[in-house]
Amino acid sequence: MKPAENDKHDEFLRLYVEHEEALNGFVRTLVPTREDAREVMQEVAVVLWRKFAELSSVEDFRRWAFGVAKFKALAFVRDRMRDRLVFDEDVMELLAAEVADSADAYEAEREALDECLGKLDGAQRKLLEAAYAPGVRMDELAASLGRSPMSFYKALHRIRLALMDCTQRVLKREGIA
Amino acid sequence: MNSDHERLELIRRYIEGTATPEEMQSLQDHLRNDPTFRRLFARYASLDSALGDGRLAATALIRPVLLARPQSLFNWLSWRPLTAAAAGIAFGMFCTSVVFGYVVQRGLEKKMPLAVVQPSFEAAQIPLAKGFPDASAHWGGDAAKVVEAENGVQPVEGKFMLRLEASPKGSPRAVYQVFDLASLPSSAGGEMREIEISASFATADVESAERYIIRAFAVSEARENLDVAWFDRRDEAIASATRGLDVTPGSKGWQAFGIRIQVPLNARSLVMLFGVRTPDKAYARTAHYLDDVQVSLIEPQPLPR
Incomplete structure (x- = not known):
């Protein structure tokens, strides 16, 4: 790449990395599974890079990237409407507006999550690590732990709810929530 | 109107992919009509995303x-x-x-390299089976060819690398090798054996984006009993592991990554898949390269006192 292209590429990477987690969360809200979100995100990255030159101001990167991500998520869901349980477009629009309008709040909650993860007990922590390991199959994991899938899912659900309560407490303590 | 508990259950079942069409309809009705519930759903999905992005490993x-x-x-x-x-x-x-x-x-551990056949493709005439590798060929899969440096891509080491040929329809491309676990040394004890598989991937066009994939399946069947039909039964594998590496446009050079898989003692074969998927059809004809495949047995070592 030429020097100017290198600079452009570096700037893109900086912005992409800065906002990648927010984009992941945004897309995950709109599509059924984490794997779907990964697929959409890969296409989002391609489009963002291709159209990066059209971005008028780096200050607008997040809003612009959310717009691209919404478009890609809608296209993804349209393709799979026949064989999957997916949200209707009006619901996706409402959810996209919710996350985009409150992006700072969601970012603060993700930052608080690290503290809350540190408060989990050993068993909860192990369960989460196993459930969110790459490529894991929940039914196999549940069986290997001697639990029914339903009991396993519910245990995970309780931990997620506890983490959501905890992040709200952290944000209140810091005067954010 | 569902209770709060029931509404949270709707979220859980959707996120886990177990919601029924009726539950999906009910969830959507709540999301349309209740902004507070909408926020709760988005927070739950955002948490699920954050937990899935490796944060747990980072805080551990x-x-x-x-x-x-x-x-x-x-x-x-x-x-x-x-x-x-x-x-x-x-x-x-x-x-x-x-x-x-x-x-x-x-913690400390020792990596013992295992004898993978042609890990660096240094024999230009190595047999490559179409489809699943059979007795006559250790590597098999989609169209592939051992090549020297080309398209600005140099082999990681040595003179040759494997080119995964372009896919006319842009579908994923992959090659396989089956490793005979019976060949592991008897000193590798314990209920499980940990095996690490790594490889290097490169593209002929740095403007393309791709996902490189390494998958491993530990299966109870002997190598000679595995054929192309096995892939349809891959869900029956005793253990499996997958990792993808997403590469954005502009990424130059070799991209190396690896996975680890816990292999139970009753597994007789390890099927390894090395693949690439190009989401943008404009780059479906781009060639990709594989080199420097390494498979190692991981042996934990006691920490020094």
Whole structure:
């Protein structure tokens, strides 16, 4: 790449990395599974890079990237409407507006999550690590732990709810929530 | 109107992919009509995303380690872009992709290389079976060819590498090798054996984006009993592991990464898949390269006193 292209590429990477987690969360809200979100995100990255030159101001990167991500998520869901349980477009629009309008709040909650993860007990922590390991199959994991899938899912659900309560407490303590 | 508990259950079942069409309709009705519930749903999905992006591995670290030799990074890393960036850990080999690594010290261990057949494709005439590798060929899969340096891509080491040929329809491309676990040394004891598989991938067009994939399946059947029909039964594998590496346009050079799989003692074969998927059909005809496949048995070592 030429020097100017290198600079452009570096700037893109900086912005992409800065906002990648927010984009992941945004897309995950709109599509059924984490794997779907990964697929959409890969296409989002391609489009963002291709159209990066059209971005008028780096200050607008997040809003612009959310717009691209919404478009890609809608296209993804349209393709799979026949064989999957997916949200209707009006619901996706409402959810996209919710996350985009409150992006700072969601970012603060993700930052608080690290503290809350540190408060989990050993068993909860192990369960989460196993459930969110790459490529894991929940039914196999549940069986290997001697639990029914339903009991396993519910245990995970309780931990997620506890983490959501905890992040709200952290944000209140810091005067954010 | 559902109770709060029931509404939370609707979220859980959707996120886990177990919601029925009726539950899906009910969930959507609530999302349309209740902004507070909408926020609760978005927070739950956002948490699910955050937990799935490697944050757990990052917070579990004992100490971050910046390694001087990036080739060995994939032994321990999991993907967590923002934490890694915040910690100032960026690894040279990935500096033009969006992939950053986070290193977790897991204690001392010894890696014993296993004898994979033609890991660097240094014999130009090695047999490549179409489809699943059979007795006559150790490597098999989609169209592939052993080539010398071309398209600006040099082999990782030596003179040759494997080119995964372009796919006319842009579908994923992959090659396989089956490793005979009976050949493992008898000293490899314990209920489980940990095996690490790594490889290097490169593209002929740096403007393309791709996902490189390594998958491993531990199966109870002997190597000679496995054929192309096995792939349809891959869900019956005793254990499996998958890792993808997403590479953004502009990423130059070889992208190396690896996975680890816990292999039960009753597994007789290890099926390894190395693949690439190009989401943008405009780049479906781009050639990709595979080289430097390494398979190692991981043996924990006692910590020094």
